[in-house]
Amino acid sequence: MLAKDIIKPENLVYQKTKLMTDNVLSYCPGCGHGTAHRITMEVLEEMGIGDETIGVAPVGCSVLAYEFMNIDMQQAAHGRAPAVATGIKRCYPEKFVFTYQGDGDLAAIGTAETIHACNRGENITIIFVNNGIYGMTGGQMAPTTLPGMRSSTSPYGRDVNLMGNPLKMTELVAQLPGTSFVSRQAVHTPKHVRKAKKAIRQAFELQKQKKGTTFVEIVSNCNSGWKMTPVQANQWMEENMFPFYPLGDIKVPE
Amino acid sequence: MARELKLMKGNEAIAEAAIRAGADAYFGYPITPQSEVIEYLMAEKPHERTGKVVLQAESEVAAINMVYGAAGAGKRVWTSSSSPGISLKQEGISYIAGAELPCVILNVVRGGPGLGTIQPSQADYFQSVKGGGHGDYRLIVLAPSSVQEMADYVVDAFDLAFKYRNPVLILSDGVIGQMMEKVYLIEQRPRLTDEEIKQRYAWATTGKKDGTERRVITSLALKADEMEAHNIHLQKKYAEIEANEVRFEEFQCDDAEYVFVAYGSSARVCQKAVQLARNKGIKAGLLRLITLFPFPKAEIGRLTGQVKGMLAVEMSSGQMIEDVKLAVNGRIKAEHFGRFGGNIPTPDEVLYALETQIIGG
Numbered sequence: 122m123l124a125k126d127i128i129k130p131e132n133l134v135y136q137k138t139k140l141m142t143d144n145v146l147s148y149c150p151g152c153g154h155g156t157a158h159r160i161t162m163e164v165l166e167e168m169g170i171g172d173e174t175i176g177v178a179p180v181g182c183s184v185l186a187y188e189f190m191n192i193d194m195q196q197a198a199h200g201r202a203p204a205v206a207t208g209i210k211r212c213y214p215e216k217f218v219f220t221y222q223g224d225g226d227l228a229a230i231g232t233a234e235t236i237h238a239c240n241r242g243e244n245i246t247i248i249f250v251n252n253g254i255y256g257m258t259g260g261q262m263a264p265t266t267l268p269g270m271r272s273s274t275s276p277y278g279r280d281v282n283l284m285g286n287p288l289k290m291t292e293l294v295a296q297l298p299g300t301s302f303v304s305r306q307a308v309h310t311p312k313h314v315r316k317a318k319k320a321i322r323q324a325f326e327l328q329k330q331k332k333g334t335t336f337v338e339i340v341s342n343c344n345s346g347w348k349m350t351p352v353q354a355n356q357w358m359e360e361n362m363f364p365f366y367p368l369g370d371i372k373v374p375e
Numbered sequence: 376m377a378r379e380l381k382l383m384k385g386n387e388a389i390a391e392a393a394i395r396a397g398a399d400a401y402f403g404y405p406i407t408p409q410s411e412v413i414e415y416l417m418a419e420k421p422h423e424r425t426g427k428v429v430l431q432a433e434s435e436v437a438a439i440n441m442v443y444g445a446a447g448a449g450k451r452v453w454t455s456s457s458s459p460g461i462s463l464k465q466e467g468i469s470y471i472a473g474a475e476l477p478c479v480i481l482n483v484v485r486g487g488p489g490l491g492t493i494q495p496s497q498a499d500y501f502q503s504v505k506g507g508g509h510g511d512y513r514l515i516v517l518a519p520s521s522v523q524e525m526a527d528y529v530v531d532a533f534d535l536a537f538k539y540r541n542p543v544l545i546l547s548d549g550v551i552g553q554m555m556e557k558v559y560l561i562e563q564r565p566r567l568t569d570e571e572i573k574q575r576y577a578w579a580t581t582g583k584k585d586g587t588e589r590r591v592i593t594s595l596a597l598k599a600d601e602m603e604a605h606n607i608h609l610q611k612k613y614a615e616i617e618a619n620e621v622r623f624e625e626f627q628c629d630d631a632e633y634v635f636v637a638y639g640s641s642a643r644v645c646q647k648a649v650q651l652a653r654n655k656g657i658k659a660g661l662l663r664l665i666t667l668f669p670f671p672k673a674e675i676g677r678l679t680g681q682v683k684g685m686l687a688v689e690m691s692s693g694q695m696i697e698d699v700k701l702a703v704n705g706r707i708k709a710e711h712f713g714r715f716g717g718n719i720p721t722p723d724e725v726l727y728a729l730e731t732q733i734i735g736g
Binding site for chain 1: 430443446466585591593594
């Protein structure tokens with residue numbers, strides 16, 4: 122059988138969502154960002170809301186998210202994505218608005234913007250990719266770096282007495298009355314990808330129903346920053362990140 | 376039709392005028408001496424009057440980034456603060472200038488540095504016209520000197536912001552913000568509909584339709600050549616603004632031998648000083664700056680062929696004087712006189728400075 126006989130629409134079992142551009146992803150091989158981008162865009166496509174959605178990209182590895190997400194996007198200053206999203210959503214309450222942020226952006230420099238947007242119950246979706254390290258700037262300590270974990274600014278491991286404790290933003294925002302759905306997921310295996318996509322879908326469905334802030338954390342890897350192979354990084358993540366950042370829904374609508 | 380006449384504070388007048396100018400949104404954080412802006416807006420329920428969004432943000436930093444988001448989606452949006460709060464907004468202002476978004480920012484200046492004082496000042500001139508945030512960018516800076524101009528300039532500011540896709544700063548001070556004067560208000564202008572925004576502003580992120588290119592609001596260009604090209608584009612825009620938008624007003628300059636150069640509250644004081652000088656037989660005049668960027672270099676240059684000296688009067692220790700001296704270029708004597716830290720010069724002090732520093736100096 123020739124290739125031309127196989128490549129036919131009726132034989133198609135999987136295709137890239139048209140809400141992802143053809144640009145080559147700038148992420149390291151093995152990184153979870155590409156999958157997190159794709160499932161977010163798949164959710165928008167499946168809901169048929171790509172043309173009504175404005176995304177907000179952060180500062181960090183995903184600063185160029187707008188190169189890959191084929192929708193209208195704004196790039197925000199470091200940590201300010203929830204404020205930028207607030208400005209858009211307040212002016213366009215019928216449109217869908219989401220932020221896509223890393224741990225340095227959301228849990229360090231943007232802590233105030235994150236907590237207050239969630240506390241006001243801004244009707245936006247926040248997608249929070251937590252890999253416990255600053256990837257873009259070269260592997261420095263993040264607010265979510267685990268105790269004892271090495272980074273270029275905690276080269277002997279994070280000493281919580283000197284450097285403070287990791288911050289569990291997801292549990293924190295779940296306490297706020299403005300959030301309706303808070304979930305923690307992962308994207309390193311097909312099973313986890315399906316669950317994460319389901320959570321993102323629920324977040325946007327609740328945004329459609331104007332239920333307040335929806336928040337999905339994705340615990341991810343950083344094999345470059347962690348100085349591991351992709352396979353080692355995923356294994357390390359399961360053994361070390363998941364016990365500290367347990368997966369599952371933390372807050373669901375009543 | 377006669378325009379509506381009211382007695383208002385400067386801060387209230389600008390808030391009312393912004394509603395009438397068809398503003399879509401305001402995001403701010405309280406700080407003295409401009410908290411009346413958001414208080415007035417909240418009391419007026421603009422969401423009911425015109426559909427305008429008014430939100431008290433958690434910080435000036437958040438407020439300016441809310442402005443970024445709304446402006447990036449094509450809305451007529453503004454914010455206000457006073458000096459320490461404007462410092463906090465500088466990161467966002469730089470991003471807004473870099474991403475070429477239209478918006479209006481009001482600074483009701485108080486004395487600094489640091490927490491400073493709550494009394495009026497003009498010590499934020501450098502911050503306003505020389506940058507403030509990081510990178511090579513310019514704001515269009517308008518300086519009202521009355522309550523009426525607070526109301527008038529916010530209308531102009533929105534028009535200029537959209538004409539050039541550039542942030543416009545209204546540089547006021549605690550006197551203009553707090554004092555009450557009569558003000559004529561414009562008729563209510565309709566806000567643009569979402570459909571009108573989509574048609575007028577192709578760059579605005581309002582949702583990508585099938586078959587169209589996605590819109591991206593960003594100030595990032597990782598390649599140096601791209602960033603240089605963007606900077607060259609910005610500089611061309613600023614040159615165009617300098618060529619087209621210089622605004623000033625002259626008071627008794629026709630036969631003047633000496634001129635005061637001033638803006639805002641200082642210009643009001645100088646206007647009285649001109650009268651006092653003329654009573655004494657000194658032919659004084661006033662060049663009142665309306666735009667601080669673009670700066671009226673050509674007009675100052677022209678005046679150097681006519682007058683013997685210039686006194687720059689500012690409520691600062693000497694900031695605008697640097698631009699005056701550059702424009703004068705050594706042709707005549709130009710000096711600074713200022714009171715600062717929250718103090719306002721009196722007309723007598725200003726006249727004495729003219730007599731001692733310029734005429735007798």
